[in-house]
Amino acid sequence: MAKVLLKYKEAAVKEIPLDKEETTIGRKPDNDIVIDNQAVSGRHASIKVEGDNLVLAVRPQIGRHGQPPEGRLLY
Template identity: 50%
Template structure:
């Protein structure tokens, strides 16, 4: 059975097995996966599972849903997909892929000359350049789906 692992700032919060055909994600407490964060819509997204395939569907959320850094409205999920909703992330793990991956890793372990490829870096989404003032010329990389500017308060 596939599962989603909920994380915040790199810390794992909870695992959610995809045991139902439709799993809801959002800020409202009646969602299957409740994420208490104002950047998350009350009814943000759903994961629909048919047989062994899962699909992520954004429900018209205010701040969007991102898979591996790209905004999506409907997306077939693959093992290891990194879903960003607000400031939280969900990592999709497919059980069928995991067992096949484990067999491959056993084979690779027998060949010490082969090195595992590094994961691809998350692509830069954008760049902001300060045009005037004390910080003129300063560049800020916009690598997150949501970036706040200015001082809090």
């Protein structure tokens, strides 16, 4: 089974198995992987299992008026 290994200064802090169809990452406490840092949005990204592949989906940061902040591209 695939897993995410969280590290801090080269030391392993936590190991999270990817045993769900989608594992969410973000600052909000209801995410599967919580990163308590202001640089991380509430729902920052997710890891999806698609067959034998793992897909990292990073959610674009949208400005107040529904537009991306200047200088950022949405793909």
